[in-house]
Amino acid sequence: MFKKILCAVDGSEHSLRSVEVASEMAEKFGATLTILTVAKPMKLSPKLKEFFQSESLMGEATYVLEPMTEGVLDEAKKRAKSRETVRVETVVLEGQPARTICDYIKRTKVDCAVIGSRGLGDLEAALLGSVSHKVTSLADCTVVVVK
Ligand SMILES: Nc1ncnc2c1ncn2[C@@H]1O[C@H](COP(=O)(O)OP(=O)(O)OP(=O)(O)O)[C@@H](O)[C@H]1O
Ligand SMILES: [Mg+2]
DSSP states (O other): OOSEEEEEOOSSHHHHHHHHHHHHHHHHHTOEEEEEEEEOOOOOOHHHHHHHHHTTOOSSGGGTTHHHHHHHHHHHHHHHHTOTTSOEEEEEEESOHHHHHHHHHHHTTOSEEEEESOOSOOOTTOSSOHHHHHHHHHOSSEEEEEO
């Protein structure tokens, strides 16, 4: 039924649970699993920028992000690893999360996207985070929202 499953992770417990669901689905359907995280370019205060420049750490804008992004993907891969038969690839993109996820789905013909209902935000009143709300509305594939 599904051949290409995408799981979008932001490091939150919800998104890591969605990796477990996605990897089990990938195993059942014989699908490939892509774990995608969208990194936001960091906004630095002028003082912090000065510090990074003086330490020559500003060469690439992604320098500050990388360790964090890597951590998110490592954790996600660990959760997916219990399913040894599943082929897992990881992708890092930069930009606005919901739009970037939807563009990736369209561009690479993802059949099914698996995401958490909530993420790292702390808006307890909302049932769905803004990224899960937008992706379920705008993605042109089946979307599974993991609670
Ligand atoms: N930067 C991201 N990269 C990849 N997936 C993401 C990203 N942000 C969110 N997601 C996915 O969307 C799910 C829901 O997160 P979302 O950001 O919508 O909730 P939230 O952080 O609680 O709310 P908000 O961001 O609106 O304050 C996550 O569990 C994850 O699957
Ligand atoms: Mg969020």
